[in-house]
Amino acid sequence: MRILIAEDERMLADAVATRLRAAAHAVDVVGDGASALEHLDVNDYDLLVLDRDLPIVHGDDVCRALAAEDERPRILMLTASGTVEDRVRGLSLGADDYLPKPFAFAELEARVAALGRRARAAAPPLLERAGIRVDPHRREVVRDGRYVPLSKKEYAVLMELILARGGWVSAEQLLEKAWDENIDPFTGVVRVTILKLRRKLGDPPLIETQPGVGYRIP
Numbered sequence: 001m002r003i004l005i006a007e008d009e010r011m012l013a014d015a016v017a018t019r020l021r022a023a024a025h026a027v028d029v030v031g032d033g034a035s036a037l038e039h040l041d042v043n044d045y046d047l048l049v050l051d052r053d054l055p056i057v058h059g060d061d062v063c064r065a066l067a068a069e070d071e072r073p074r075i076l077m078l079t080a081s082g083t084v085e086d087r088v089r090g091l092s093l094g095a096d097d098y099l100p101k102p103f104a105f106a107e108l109e110a111r112v113a114a115l116g117r118r119a120r121a122a123a124p125p126l127l128e129r130a131g132i133r134v135d136p137h138r139r140e141v142v143r144d145g146r147y148v149p150l151s152k153k154e155y156a157v158l159m160e161l162i163l164a165r166g167g168w169v170s171a172e173q174l175l176e177k178a179w180d181e182n183i184d185p186f187t188g189v190v191r192v193t194i195l196k197l198r199r200k201l202g203d204p205p206l207i208e209t210q211p212g213v214g215y216r217i218p
Helices: 010-022 033-042 059-067 084-092 105-119 152-163 171-178 189-201
Strands: 002-006 026-030 047-051 074-079 097-100 127-129 132-135 140-143 208-210 214-216
Touching (some): 002 033, 010 026, 010 105, 033 047, 033 059, 047 059, 059 074, 097 105, 132 152, 152 189, 171 189, 171 214
Parallel strands (some): 002 047, 047 074, 074 097
Antiparallel strands (some): 127 132
């Protein structure tokens, strides 16, 4: 998933980002509500991890602004206050889930994964296409009975291709989903990752390329 973390406690934000990147998510981090709204206006995020007590623009106002939109990311709201009244208020503003601080990283990761499943059509426990079997929970890939070791980015790209169900996925879409905002949009990283992925998946080649259109697994 492409995730935005809006959290003004920088050490906490960086720790959360590190854990989520280790789970093959593309993560951007901002420290105030105004920056969060700017990023949300420019980028297509699947999930927003939103601290409620943000400076400049309060987290409640960020949540209200998103709730008014037809298409928006899922929102996991974080707060130092965990009373029932606060949880009810946060959910009533449009948050999809609510996690009081301090929290265990394992619980945060589990809630992010659950919101990710709700953000797109439910996927079966195992994904299969063209002889490839993917276990999303273990992040394991097998082709024709052979285990295929992949890097986090290779796995993220493969997942986007499989979830497209034979449709074309552009390089821009892959950059949007598998990398964060710091990536150079003119870089050849997508092409290089596709080449590595093809090599690891082996013969016969599975990933088709159409210049100007993108990539697909038919």
